[in-house]
Amino acid sequence: xxxxxxxxxxxxxxxxxxxxxxxxxxxxxxxxxxxxxxxxxxxxxxxxxxxxxxxxxxxxxxxxxxxxxxxxxxxxxxxxxxxxxxxxxxxxxxxxxxxxxxxxxxxxxxxxxxxxxxxxxxxxxxxxxxxxxxxxxxxxxxxxxxxxxxxxxxxxxxxxxxxxxxxxxxxxxxxxxxxxxxxxxxxxxxxxxxxxxxxxxxxxxxxxxxxxxxxxxxxxxxxxxxxxxxxxxxxxxxxxxxxxxxxxxxxxxxxxxxxxxxxxxxxxxxxxxxxxxxxxxxxxxxxxxxxxxxxxxxxxxxxxxxxxxxxxxx
Amino acid sequence: xxxxxxxxxxxxxxxxxxxxxxxxxxxxxxxxxxxxxxxxxxxxxxxxxxxxxxxxxxxxxxxxxxxxxxxxxxxxxxxxxxxxxxxxxxxxxxxxxxxxxxxxxxxxxxxxxxxxxxxxxxxxxxxxxxxxxxxxxxxxxxxxxxxxxxxxxxxxxxxxxxxxxxxxxxxxxxxxxxxxxxxxxxxxxxxxxxxxxxxxxxxxxxxxxxxxxxxxxxxxxxxxxxxxxxxxxxxxxxxxxxxxxxxxxxxxxxxxxxxxxxxxxxxxxxxxxxxxxxxxxxxxxxxxxxxxxxxxxxxxxxxxxxxxxxxxxxxxxxxxxxxxxxxxxxxxxxxxxxxxxxxxxxxxxxxxxxxxxxxxxxxxxxxxxxxxxxxxxxxxxxxxxxxxxxxxxxxxxxxxxxxxxxxxxxxxxxxxxxxxxxxxxxxxxxxxxxxxxxxxxxxxxxxxxxxxxxxxxxxxxxxxxxxxxxxxxxxxxxxxxxxxxxxxxxxxxxxxxxxxxx
Numbered sequence: 059x060x061x062x063x064x065x066x067x068x069x070x071x072x073x074x075x076x077x078x079x080x081x082x083x084x085x086x087x088x089x090x091x092x093x094x095x096x097x098x099x100x101x102x103x104x105x106x107x108x109x110x111x112x113x114x115x116x117x118x119x120x121x122x123x124x125x126x127x128x129x130x131x132x133x134x135x136x137x138x139x140x141x142x143x144x145x146x147x148x149x150x151x152x153x154x155x156x157x158x159x160x161x162x163x164x165x166x167x168x169x170x171x172x173x174x175x176x177x178x179x180x181x182x183x184x185x186x187x188x189x190x191x192x193x194x195x196x197x198x199x200x201x202x203x204x205x206x207x208x209x210x211x212x213x214x215x216x217x218x219x220x221x222x223x224x225x226x227x228x229x230x231x232x233x234x235x236x237x238x239x240x241x242x243x244x245x246x247x248x249x250x251x252x253x254x255x256x257x258x259x260x261x262x263x264x265x266x267x268x269x270x271x272x273x274x275x276x277x278x279x280x281x282x283x284x285x286x287x288x289x290x291x292x293x294x295x296x297x298x299x300x301x302x303x304x305x306x307x308x309x310x311x312x313x314x315x316x317x318x319x320x321x322x323x324x325x326x327x328x329x330x331x332x333x334x335x336x337x338x339x340x341x342x343x344x345x346x347x348x349x350x351x352x353x354x355x356x357x358x359x360x361x362x363x364x365x366x367x368x369x370x371x372x
Numbered sequence: 373x374x375x376x377x378x379x380x381x382x383x384x385x386x387x388x389x390x391x392x393x394x395x396x397x398x399x400x401x402x403x404x405x406x407x408x409x410x411x412x413x414x415x416x417x418x419x420x421x422x423x424x425x426x427x428x429x430x431x432x433x434x435x436x437x438x439x440x441x442x443x444x445x446x447x448x449x450x451x452x453x454x455x456x457x458x459x460x461x462x463x464x465x466x467x468x469x470x471x472x473x474x475x476x477x478x479x480x481x482x483x484x485x486x487x488x489x490x491x492x493x494x495x496x497x498x499x500x501x502x503x504x505x506x507x508x509x510x511x512x513x514x515x516x517x518x519x520x521x522x523x524x525x526x527x528x529x530x531x532x533x534x535x536x537x538x539x540x541x542x543x544x545x546x547x548x549x550x551x552x553x554x555x556x557x558x559x560x561x562x563x564x565x566x567x568x569x570x571x572x573x574x575x576x577x578x579x580x581x582x583x584x585x586x587x588x589x590x591x592x593x594x595x596x597x598x599x600x601x602x603x604x605x606x607x608x609x610x611x612x613x614x615x616x617x618x619x620x621x622x623x624x625x626x627x628x629x630x631x632x633x634x635x636x637x638x639x640x641x642x643x644x645x646x647x648x649x650x651x652x653x654x655x656x657x658x659x660x661x662x663x664x665x666x667x668x669x670x671x672x673x674x675x676x677x678x679x680x681x682x683x684x685x686x687x688x689x690x691x692x693x694x695x696x697x698x699x700x701x702x703x704x705x706x707x708x709x710x711x712x713x714x715x716x717x718x719x720x721x722x723x724x725x726x727x728x729x730x731x732x733x734x735x736x737x738x739x740x741x742x743x744x745x746x747x748x749x750x751x752x753x754x755x756x757x758x759x760x761x762x763x764x765x766x767x768x769x770x771x772x773x774x775x776x777x778x779x780x781x782x783x784x785x786x787x788x789x790x791x792x793x794x795x796x797x798x799x800x801x802x803x804x805x806x807x808x809x810x811x812x813x814x815x816x817x818x819x820x821x822x823x824x825x826x827x828x829x830x831x832x833x834x835x836x837x838x839x840x841x842x843x844x845x846x847x848x849x850x851x852x853x854x855x856x857x858x859x860x861x862x863x864x865x866x867x868x869x870x871x872x873x874x
Contacts, residue, residue, distance in 0.1 A: 090762025140417035214609040322570030
């Protein structure tokens with residue numbers, strides 16, 4: 059187990075190194091010049107050239123990369139060009155929106171998808187199965203931003219139950235903060251719920267066809283026990299794999315919904331930074347999200363062993 | 373500009389001020405304080421007006437936190453502000469007399485030395501001031517005494533007072549220069565108290581504001597909501613009180629019908645322009661450019677792209693400019709003539725063109741779609757290419773690597789762009805450059821107006837670009853909010869006189 063963990067950590071570091079090189083190259087070959095964007099069409103190209111020099115963007119790329127990685131290793135991701143504050147503190151302040159939003163959406167997703175998937179599997183090719191699958195088809199088809207707008211129209215504009223967007227911070231109390239994340243979490247989780255419900259259904263269906271399930275039933279084991287003790291546990295591996303991938307996607311998918319609900323999250327930070335060519339922020343956010351996703355994958359791998367004792371880490 | 377017309381302006385604005393004061397005293401029984409939530413589409417990239425011309429910065433900071441010696445008021449007129457009066461006989465030597473007893477947010481009194489510091493810094497090439505070109509005429513700034521300052525220019529410049537009134541000329545204390553980006557200290561009616569990056573900026577009342585009785589509001593919260601649908605929903609659910617910029621023209625009718633809101637539609641300095649690359653064939657041919665102009669039905673463009681809101685333009689001067697004349701009829705919509713001109717220029721079967729637009733500005737795409745249709749009728753086969761704003765700036769604006777493009781030119785007094793052959797229109801006309809140069813050094817207002825009329829006519833006749841329409845200023849607010857500017861002669865969102873009416 060320890061050797062396995064060491065290997066995973068080494069792989070994590072290697073991944074981060076590649077991500078850092080990749081993101082650095084991508085943001086620097088991206089057409090568009092940060093100085094030009096700051097100066098804008100009403101300034102002069104000469105002013106932009108002076109600014110470029112002052113920001114150190116005229117140095118050779120390898121020098122700029124070494125400088126950036128050197129600082130990043132010491133926990134310093136640089137300063138935001140547009141905000142003039144450290145990137146690290148920007149990322150951390152945005153996490154208090156994106157992290158709870160992702161977890162909340164993930165919670166909704168699992169809580170709705172797994173029971174519904176199991177339910178549909180046990181009613182295979184009967185009406186409840188078709189209804190569930192139609193519902194999840196809808197989830198796949200409806201874009202998150204549109205679902206978000208519909209939710210705002212219903213719950214904020216018409217009913218006035220929750221605010222239409224924005225996030226006033228955790229300082230206002232836990233419930234008001236969670237309340238302002240409810241609608242975006244539902245809208246965000248809806249799409250992923252649909253995918254997970256389908257995965258759960260087919261995984262459970264597959265196990266239900268196994269010989270040992272037949273044996274259990276023949277021995278007179280109750281249907282509830284068959285379902286939860288014999289089937290679900292064994293169907294968990296594909297469900298967990300998909301859920302893990304989806305948790306990462308939720309984080310990435312929050313970009314659109316953060317715009318619809320004007321939430322100050324990581325996604326909107328990245329989006330704004332890309333259009334402003336705030337290179338240190340883009341680099342910092344991508345590096346951060348990449349490491350989060352890699353860590354989720356490691357956690358999923360470790361959970362495999364917990365769920366299925368046959369899997370050994372050698 | 374001579375002394376006489378300025379005095380007349382001053383007189384007029386005093387009369388206007390009295391009228392406004394009397395009028396609002398009657399209508400506005402009781403301006404009330406309280407707090408206001410304002411939606412703006414973009415978060416400012418820093419709060420330093422002297423580092424970036426972004427209008428998102430001006431919408432928060434200009435006139436609210438920081439002010440200049442001279443102010444452009446809600447009618448587009450220059451009025452004395454931090455300078456209570458000024459003096460010039462030749463438009464080359466200016467003396468400004470500062471208002472006494474004006475304090476910065478940090479408590480220190482504003483002195484002539486601060487003004488000198490601000491102007492010197494703007495001229496200095498090391499400071500990367502985005503508008504440095506505007507200040508290049510300054511030769512010398514001399515502090516006469518604590519509240520008198522004189523500025524000598526290298527040559528007469530009739531637009532210098534406008535330069536002093538711009539958002540890049542705000543007066544800040546020398547000791548706060550390094551923190552302008554995060555804490556813009558100034559003399560304005562509000563103080564920036566909190567900036568939650570990505571979410572909101574909170575301004576609170578400056579209790580020691582030099583204008584007694586102002587501002588009315590105690591607190592203003594700016595919320596950044598980019599999506600127009602979300603902005604509309606936020607307004608309707610009551611989460612924001614005023615939608616400052618960014619609502620689409622399609623929302624106007626719906627909001628007008630809703631008894632809870634007022635819609636303010638006014639003029640702006642934003643000229644939506646079809647830019648042509650004059651250094652490239654076939655756009656270097658005047659006949660082709662005129663054919664393109666004749667092919668465009670601007671009324672239809674305005675209806676199709678802006679639901680009819682805005683005003684048709686004929687040249688590069690906006691309706692808020694005192695020298696504005698309507699030249700839009702000089703080259704009218706006439707597709708038959710457009711075809712004829714194209715044939716004469718050697719393009720009887722038309723030509724292919726790429727129309728580069730940046731969807732960050734929604735109106736550019738909508739306008740392009742209408743134009744492509746109109747072009748097809750005369751044989752111009754235009755293809756829309758959507759590029760991201762950063763790419764637009766490097767491809768189109770910096771490198772002039774384009775055929776046609778559409779963008780709003782929001783700067784007031786920007787006709788000089790056409791006198792600059794390096795500007796992305798790449799139009800090099802010695803006659804126009806001469807006219808513009810003359811207008812810059814002409815002090816007499818009447819003569820200057822004549823020159824401006826000539827320039828507008830020449831632009832219309834030479835068609836180095838096609839001026840389509842003025843983008844309307846569009847604000848929606850809850851009923852009961854008063855004091856919002858109708859027109860937008862400067863890119864500010866002046867909240868000093870905004871109040872809740874009982």
